[in-house]
Amino acid sequence: MGDVIIAFSNWIWGPPILVLLLGGGTFFLIHSGFVPVTKIGHAITLLRGKYDDSMVPGQISSFQALMSAIAATVGLGNISGVAIAINMGGPGAIFWMWVAAFVGMATKYYTCSLAIMYRGKDSSGEIQGGPMYVIEYGMGKKWKFLSILFCVAGMLGLLAIFTSNQLTAVIQEVLIQPETESEDIRNRWIIGIGIMLVTSVVILGGIQRIASVATKMVPFMVAIYFATVMYIVFKYIGEVPEMLKLIVVDAFTGNAVMGGAVGAVIITGARRAAFSNEAGIGTAPMVHGASRNNEPIREGLIAMLGPFIDTIVVCTLTALVIMLTGVWQNTQNDGVKLTLEAFELAIPVYGKYLLMLSVLVFALSTIFTYSYYGHKCTNYLFGADKANYYNYFYLITIVLGAVASLEVVISFVDAMYAIMAIPTIFSTLYLSSKVRAASKDYFARMKNA
Numbered sequence: 001m002g003d004v005i006i007a008f009s010n011w012i013w014g015p016p017i018l019v020l021l022l023g024g025g026t027f028f029l030i031h032s033g034f035v036p037v038t039k040i041g042h043a044i045t046l047l048r049g050k051y052d053d054s055m056v057p058g059q060i061s062s063f064q065a066l067m068s069a070i071a072a073t074v075g076l077g078n079i080s081g082v083a084i085a086i087n088m089g090g091p092g093a094i095f096w097m098w099v100a101a102f103v104g105m106a107t108k109y110y111t112c113s114l115a116i117m118y119r120g121k122d123s124s125g126e127i128q129g130g131p132m133y134v135i136e137y138g139m140g141k142k143w144k145f146l147s148i149l150f151c152v153a154g155m156l157g158l159l160a161i162f163t164s165n166q167l168t169a170v171i172q173e174v175l176i177q178p179e180t181e182s183e184d185i186r187n188r189w190i191i192g193i194g195i196m197l198v199t200s201v202v203i204l205g206g207i208q209r210i211a212s213v214a215t216k217m218v219p220f221m222v223a224i225y226f227a228t229v230m231y232i233v234f235k236y237i238g239e240v241p242e243m244l245k246l247i248v249v250d251a252f253t254g255n256a257v258m259g260g261a262v263g264a265v266i267i268t269g270a271r272r273a274a275f276s277n278e279a280g281i282g283t284a285p286m287v288h289g290a291s292r293n294n295e296p297i298r299e300g301l302i303a304m305l306g307p308f309i310d311t312i313v314v315c316t317l318t319a320l321v322i323m324l325t326g327v328w329q330n331t332q333n334d335g336v337k338l339t340l341e342a343f344e345l346a347i348p349v350y351g352k353y354l355l356m357l358s359v360l361v362f363a364l365s366t367i368f369t370y371s372y373y374g375h376k377c378t379n380y381l382f383g384a385d386k387a388n389y390y391n392y393f394y395l396i397t398i399v400l401g402a403v404a405s406l407e408v409v410i411s412f413v414d415a416m417y418a419i420m421a422i423p424t425i426f427s428t429l430y431l432s433s434k435v436r437a438a439s440k441d442y443f444a445r446m447k448n449a
Contacts, residue, residue, distance in 0.1 A: 002408040009411035012418040021280045024425040025103025028110045031432055032439065036105035036304050042446070043301040079166075079359060082318040083338035084410065086328045091243070092250030094319045101311030104279025105304040110428050113300030113435045114138060115285035116293055124384035129289010131282040131424045132380045138431045146423035147380065150282060154377035157416020158283065159394060160367040161401025161409045164195050167363035168402040173340055174356045185403065192402025196395045198364065203371040203391055222314070225358040229317040232346040236324035243323045279307050281417050282424035286376050287369070297442040300435070321346065367398065 029036065085093040115129040118138040122128050132147035139146075168191045178184040202209055233240065278284060284303055293299045318339065322328045325342040343351035371394050379387035401409055 002405060005408055005415065006411040009415040009418075012415055017418045017421060020425050021107075021421060022100060022103060024280060024429060025100070025107040027429070028432065029103050029106035031436060032106055032109060035109055035301070035439065036102070036308075039301060039443075040305075040308075043305055046298050046302050047305065079318055079339050079355070079362065082315050083322060083328075086319065086322055087338065090250050091247045091319070091323060091328070092253070094247045094316065095251030097311055097315055101279070101307045101315075104307040104311070107279045107425075107428070108284055108306055109300040109304040110432060110435050111280070111282065111285045111300075111424060112288040112303035113296040113438065114428060114431055115289035116291065116296040116299045117434060117438065118431075119289055122379050122384045126384065127290070128376065128379070129291075130286035130376055130380075131420075131427060132377070133289065134285070134431065135423060135427045138434070139427055143427070146427065150420055150423040151377035151381050153416045153419035154282070155374050155381075155390065157413055157420060158370045158373040158377070159397045159401070159413075160199075160370050161397055161404060162413050163363045163366045163370070164192060164398045164401040165404060165406055165409050167195060167359060168192060169337060169406075170340060170356055170359045173337060174352045188403045189399065192399035195364075195367070195402065196398045199367050199371070199398060200391075200395055202368045203375075203394070204388075220361065222309075224354070224361070225314070226317070228343075228347070228351075228354045228358065229321055232321050232343070233317065233324065235346060239324055240320065243320055246323070247319070278417075280425050280428075281420050283373050283420075285424075286373050295442065296435075297438050370394075 082094070082097075085097060089096075111131070111134075114134045115131075118134045118136075119127055119129045120133040120137055131150050135143050135147045135150070168188050171191055172178060172184065172187055176187055178187055284306060288299050288303050291299055322339060322342045325345045327338055327341045327345060340352055340355055343355040345351070347354065371391060374394055375387050375390050378390035
């Protein structure tokens with residue numbers, strides 16, 4: 001079964017999905033008039049809450065929405081996912097992660113603007129947003145099969161199996177270091193159950209509790225990780241230009257992967273960027289669609305900051321640590337273990353504990369937010385009265401993810417992400433003219449205000 005999942009994941013992440021994500025994002029970038037570049041200052045102003053209105057319908061503020069979205073994206077995809085990208089595609093994969101992130105900013109601008117523009121109500125009368133509502137109310141009922149496809153893939157792809165797997169791995173490696181395979185398996189079950197119990201306290205309280213916890217955790221986790229990584233980067237500061245050059249050169253030569261297969265490097269970079277910042281996958285529109293905001297363009301502007309923080313800043317710093325310490329050439333370790341080796345080498349004794357603290361906070365914040373996404377998909381398919389059952393299914397799979405194979409887990413999640421991207425990008429392309437018209441109207445009003 002594991003081989004089937006891996007084969008399917010590799011098949012679906014072929015040129016069509018690559019063209020859909022990168023091509024679609026490039027179209028949105030040009031179609032918007034390069035809003036991610038020209039309006040980033042205004043986006044930061046909006047984030048400060050200048051235009052917030054607590055009387056507008058919605059469940060959380062725009063800041064809370066962004067923090068919740070970042071809580072999901074700034075996670076183990078930035079620590080473990082970057083290591084996997086370098087392992088699979090060499091340093092050049094990081095360059096293509098940058099490209100994917102840049103066009104991803106435009107993608108999130110469009111998808112999250114539409115999430116406010118075309119909101120619906122669930123069976124309990126609560127306002128909801130996300131690609132499934134954009135498709136149903138923006139494109140029409142005849143396209144509802146795409147909403148169903150998105151939600152089915154979302155219920156499965158947004159399980160926390162990868163995150164629990166990698167959190168368990170780092171706890172094992174730093175604190176326990178099992179000597180036998182049976183001890184390793186037993187510990188994985190115990191750690192998985194522990195993660196499940198902690199998660200249950202937060203996610204059973206709904207989006208308000210998730211957003212509240214994420215708002216507190218995200219700034220803290222980014223600060224701790226950023227400070228630690230910057231210390232390592234400055235320790236090797238003389239070698240940074242050479243590493244950045246290697247990233248760019250390898251992106252177009254593919255020397256570190258498959259005998260110079262540049263296409264494999266591009267696919268790896270785009271695949272890991274999609275896993276890291278989720279632009280075009282459709283997750284962020286679900287949480288931004290719950291924002292107390294009646295200006296679609298404002299929400300889109302705030303949302304586009306996510307890929308910049310996630311991939312351009314955090315993923316790049318992680319990549320530099322792995323490359324500066326030279327551990328990326330070690331094929332014995334994969335995923336979070338490779339990053340852990342880099343931290344241990346750069347900061348003897350304390351490095352592994354600093355990384356474990358970051359991983360713990362990163363992982364838990366991601367696990368909390370993913371539950372909300374899957375809950376919304378279930379809500380859409382089966383109704384609000386049955387959506388809470390998903391949380392119990394979600395909690396059980398945390399334990400299963402802790403004991404599963406890393407390759408199978410990440411292949412399964414990748415495959416579901418690819419399926420989610422199809423209705424998300426297609427609907428956004430279909431309705432892109434609506435976003436452009438709303439953009440012109442919004443910026444004209446801001447200019448005259």
